[in-house]
Amino acid sequence: MQLLQNKVKEEGIVLSNQVLKVDSFLNHQMDPVLMREVGKEFTQRFKEHNVTRVLTIESSGIAPGIMTALELNVPLIFARKQKSLTLREDIYVEKVYSFTKQESNEITVSKKFINPGDKVLIVDDFLANGEAAFGLARIVEQAGAEVVGIGIVIEKAFQPGGRLLSEAGYRVESLVRIASLEDGKVTFA
Ligand code: G4P
Ligand code: NA
Ligand code: NA
Numbered sequence: 001m002q003l004l005q006n007k008v009k010e011e012g013i014v015l016s017n018q019v020l021k022v023d024s025f026l027n028h029q030m031d032p033v034l035m036r037e038v039g040k041e042f043t044q045r046f047k048e049h050n051v052t053r054v055l056t057i058e059s060s061g062i063a064p065g066i067m068t069a070l071e072l073n074v075p076l077i078f079a080r081k082q083k084s085l086t087l088r089e090d091i092y093v094e095k096v097y098s099f100t101k102q103e104s105n106e107i108t109v110s111k112k113f114i115n116p117g118d119k120v121l122i123v124d125d126f127l128a129n130g131e132a133a134f135g136l137a138r139i140v141e142q143a144g145a146e147v148v149g150i151g152i153v154i155e156k157a158f159q160p161g162g163r164l165l166s167e168a169g170y171r172v173e174s175l176v177r178i179a180s181l182e183d184g185k186v187t188f189a
Helices: 002-011 032-049 062-072 131-142 161-167
Strands: 053-057 076-082 091-098 103-110 119-127 146-156 172-180
Touching (some): 002 172, 032 146, 062 146, 076 131, 119 131, 119 161, 131 146, 131 161, 161 172
Parallel strands (some): 053 076, 053 119, 146 172
Antiparallel strands (some): 091 103
16 A cells, blocks of 8 residues: 555654554554555455454554544454453453563453344454454454454564464455565565
8 A cells, every 4th residue: 555655655654673663653643544544445455355353452542443443434443462361251352462462361252242143354463473453353252153264564574473373264455565674674575
C-alpha cells in the first residue's frame, strides 16, 4: 500500500535494528484518514470471505480494526490484556508472550462476542514474532469459529511471524513489509 509506505518513509523513526517508531500516525497520535484507507484496503483483500467479525487486540490494533469493521459493516472486538486472571467461565483466555517486551499477558475475549460459524478477520498494527496473532487465532478456534485471514498494517519481515503464520495455514495480508531496519534506515521488502 503506497500511501502507507510513504508515511512510514516520511515519519517512521528507526529506534534500533528491531524496532520502528510510528507514533505520529499509528501508536500514539493516529491518522484517521490513513486508517480509513487501511480499512478499505483490508476490505478489498478479504471481501470474498463474508467476514462476520473483526478481531484485534488493545490498544493499537483498535484504530485499523474499527475502520476495517466499519467498511465491512460488522462488529469489531478487541481482546483485552490482563496481567493475571482469576478463572472465569464466561471468557476465552490465551497466554501471549512478547519477545519485544519480554513479558507475558493473558488476552481475553468474552464468549458472548464470538460464536461457532463466525468468520473472523484478525487485524493488528504490527507483526513481529506472531505471538499476538497466534493468540487471537487460538481464541477464534476455541470459539468454534473460523479465521479467514490476518490483516497486518506493518510486518517486520525480518522477524519470523509472517512465515510462521503462513506455515500454520493462515492467509496473511500485510500492507507494508519491512525487510530491514539496519543502518538506521527502513528498507522495504
Ligand atoms: P508479536 O505479537 O508479533 O510476537 O509481537 P511482539 O510481542 O514482539 O510485540 C509486542 C508489542 O510491541 C505489540 O504492541 C506490538 O504491536 C509492538 N511492536 C512490535 N514490534 C514493533 C515495532 O517495531 N514498532 C512498534 N511501534 N511496535 C512494535 P502492544 O504491546 O500490544 O502495545 P499496543 O501499542 O498495542 O498497546
Ligand atoms: Na503496538
Ligand atoms: Na498490536
